[in-house]
Structure formats: C-alpha cells, structure tokens
Amino acid sequence: MVRRSGVSASTLRFYEEKRLIASTGRRGLHRLFDPGVLDRLALIALGQAAGFSLDEIALMFGPGGRPRIDRHMLAAKADELDTKIRELSAMRDGLRHAAACPARSHMECPTFRRLLRAAASGTAGARRKKIAT
Amino acid sequence: MVRRSGVSASTLRFYEEKRLIASTGRRGLHRLFDPGVLDRLALIALGQAAGFSLDEIALMFGPGGRPRIDRHMLAAKADELDTKIRELSAMRDGLRHAAACPARSHMECPTFRRLLRAAASGTAGARRKKIAT
DNA sequence: ATGCAACTTCAAGTCGACTTGAGGTCAAGG
C-alpha cells in the first residue's frame, strides 16, 4: 500500500497531474513513489493548513524539487492569518454575547445589531475579497 | 437601484430562488423588495461571516419570515470559531517563526519540522472533516 | 420621444480540491 502516506490513491494521482509530486516508476500499472514524496506530502498538507492553494504550494518547489520557500511569503501569510484571527475573534465574542443575551428577540440586542451592521457594511460597498470561512 | 443593498442583482435573484428573501411584487419586470429585506440581507451577511452556509441560514428564518435563531447554535458556532482560532494562531506562530528562522533550509528548522509533523498527522489517518481555510 | 443603463430570463459556467463511476489489469496469497 502506497497509502501509508495517508492520502488516497485518487489524491496522489491528482497531485501527480498537478505536478506536485512525481512517481519514480511503475511496477506493472502501479506507481512507485520514493520516500521523499512523504516529505512533499507533509509540506503540501502544511501549506494547505496554512491557507495556501495547491497552485501556490506548487510554486514553493523549485524546478529541482527541493523546497524554495520565501520567508517573506510566510510572514505575509502569518499577517493574513492574524487579520483573520482578529475577525474571527470579534465574531466569536459577538456570537457568545448574542447567545447569552436576555433580550426577547435578537433584534433587540444592541450587540447583535452592532454585529449586523458590521456584517452589512462589510458586504455593501467594497467588493469583498475572499473573506472565506 | 434596488442595489442600495450592496448586493448584485444576480445575488438577489439567487437568494430569491433559494428562498432566503422574497420580492413583494413587480413593476414591469423589475422586482420590488420591501425594506425588511435589507435586514434579512444583513442577517445573511452576518451568518455568512460567522461561517454558516446559506442553507443553514435559511433555517434561521421561520416560515413566517421572522428570525428564529437558536442560542445554542450560536454558542456552538462560537466554540467552533474558538477552535479554529486556536489552530490558526498556532499556524501563525509557526509561520512567523519559520519566516524568521536562521536555519539554512527550512527543513533544518526544528519548529518548521514540528509544524510539518503536525500537518502530516492531521492529514494521515483520520479523514479530516472540513478543516477549511 | 428617445436613448440608455439597469433590469429581466434561463441555462450554463466558474473555482478548488478532489471523488466517483465504469470498465480494465495485475501481483501476490491460498
């Protein structure tokens, strides 16, 4: 089982098509991968968890195969995450309050309405860019 | 311009199809919406920002049209956000370190490798369920 | 009266990351 990697055959094939990994040969029909692929898969998983797309991750591998990771990019992603964390924190606090709020209806809770307004102003006007979940 | 709502015509139509909003009539071909729709749109935007899907949001409106928001659900979503925030924070710290790390290659940085292992173990074994970005 | 931007319809397309389906092949274990 090549699947000691933890990812499914279809995913491996998909990654191979996308040139994120390469198989080293075949035994009959079955692909063979060398162990270095496990590192690459880990790197891919990490990249994904950090919020990079597969295409972005592909750029992190030089044509040679060894990782070429730009520290600026990492820092930029960290900043991005920081922003998202702050947004999510605000949202969490708002939800928490709304959940505990004693107002008869949520519409009567000032905190809830503040959240509403914030969400509405985020949508209106400026085209939002990938707020994502 | 019905678009004082800040959302595009196509989105309004899409929401109408999905029964998230309703138009109150027509003047010619053009839909007319009553002002309450603005509140609903704000609610939808808020729900989305909090990470609810449109289908989940649809359930928050009773058949009558007034919001029927379950406080338990809000609390649950807050907990979910909390978890995500912690994950993102760990990731951000790891990225930050990796960005500043003086090792010749990222592969030689212990922090980076710890991140790698964490990501790999997240992927392997258990089928991850919507870790999302 | 007329020009035109903003709306309308409906079907189909987009994006990302995979998965699924149908039909086929093959190496190893009993």
Added chain:
DNA sequence: CCTTGACCTCAAGTCGACTTGAAGTTGCAT
C-alpha cells in the same frame, strides 16, 4: 491455478455561492 482486491485510466461529477452570456424588456431622465 485462480481469486481477490488494490491498483489503473479517463471522463465526468460534486459542492457552495455565485457569475456570466446572450438576448430581450423597461423605467426614467432629458
């Protein structure tokens, strides 16, 4: 030897939230 089940190929499908395209209609300002 033969079954089995893990793999293979290739095209197409999935999900969510919309957008786009093509072709047509309309309300409003001038």
